[in-house]
Amino acid sequence: MFSLLDVIQAMLPLSPALRTALEAALRRESFPARQQLLQPGQVARRLYFVEQGLVRGYALYAGREVSSWFMKEGDFVISVVSFFAQQPADEYLELLEPSVLLSIEYAQLQALYRAFPEFNYVGRVLTERYYVLSEQRAYQLRTLPAKERYEQLVQAFPQLVQRIPLKHLASHLGISAETLSRLRAKRN
Numbered sequence: 001m002f003s004l005l006d007v008i009q010a011m012l013p014l015s016p017a018l019r020t021a022l023e024a025a026l027r028r029e030s031f032p033a034r035q036q037l038l039q040p041g042q043v044a045r046r047l048y049f050v051e052q053g054l055v056r057g058y059a060l061y062a063g064r065e066v067s068s069w070f071m072k073e074g075d076f077v078i079s080v081v082s083f084f085a086q087q088p089a090d091e092y093l094e095l096l097e098p099s100v101l102l103s104i105e106y107a108q109l110q111a112l113y114r115a116f117p118e119f120n121y122v123g124r125v126l127t128e129r130y131y132v133l134s135e136q137r138a139y140q141l142r143t144l145p146a147k148e149r150y151e152q153l154v155q156a157f158p159q160l161v162q163r164i165p166l167k168h169l170a171s172h173l174g175i176s177a178e179t180l181s182r183l184r185a186k187r188n
Contacts, residue, residue, distance in 0.1 A: 004049045004102050007074060011125050018116045025108040030100050037077075037093040037101075044082035044089055046103040050075050053099020054163055058171070059091045067172040069137070070096075072160055076126060077101075096164065146175045150183050 004026070008014060014022070028051070031037075037055070038044050048055070055077045058067045068091065071077045082089035083106060104112075113120050140149050150173055154161050161169065170180040 004051070007049075008122055011122050012118060015116070015118070018112075018119060021112060021115065022104075022119075025104050025112065026102050027104070028100065028102050031095050031098065033095055033097050033099075035095045035099075037095070038079050038082070038089050039092055040090055041088050042082075043086055044079040044093075045106055046078075047083060047106070047109060048077040049102040050077060051100040051102060053101070054096040054160075055099065056094055056096055056164075056168055057091050058094065058168070065168075065171055066174075067168045070160060070164055070168075070172070072163070076130070080130075096168070141174060146173055146179060147183055149173050150175075150180065151187075154187070 005014070005019065005022070008022075027046075031053075037046075037048065040059075050071055050073050052073055055071045055075075056067050057069045057071075057077075057079065058065050060066075077093060078084075079089045079091055079093060081087065082091075086106060109123075113123065140152060144152070153169075153173070164172075166180060167177050170177040173180065175183075
């Protein structure tokens with residue numbers, strides 16, 4: 001299991017007061033697979049940390065599910081626009097496996113930023129980390145053929161690729177499940 005406090009501590013040593021306040025604000029919950037954390041029209045009120053499990057973000061386009069991202073143990077999960085703007089979401093957040101998540105409410109996070117200015121550093125580092133990943137994904141979708149996108153995904157996240165159902169992985173890559181099956185067969 002991944003520890004949120006260990007992840008944060010690796011970025012910034014936590015003062016005892018910040019650690020106590022953070023622990024008090026966090027909520028740990030277990031969820032079954034296929035549980036939806038968010039649906040379009042709802043406002044994302046919580047930021048999640050995956051201790052155990054797998055989460056995907058997806059949207060419906062022309063009646064099809066299009067997976068935009070997957071997050072595993074040790075990752076943070078939010079609907080970015082909905083959470084930070086506190087506006088209705090356009091996407092779904094769904095658990096692909098039974099999961100254990102820690103979460104904090106938007107208002108609690110903002111209160112921690114105000115009470116502990118040093119905690120803003122953690123928010124900035126995480127925002128930068130996930131923004132870079134988002135930009136890399138957007139660049140790959142714009143410039144690389146499907147085979148290269150798949151190869152890069154396998155190289156960067158080999159264990160994750162094995163955990164994601166084929167149809168969700170195919171929608172993430174922007175290809176059909178049949179095309180992905182052929183790419184996998186050629187690779188093996």
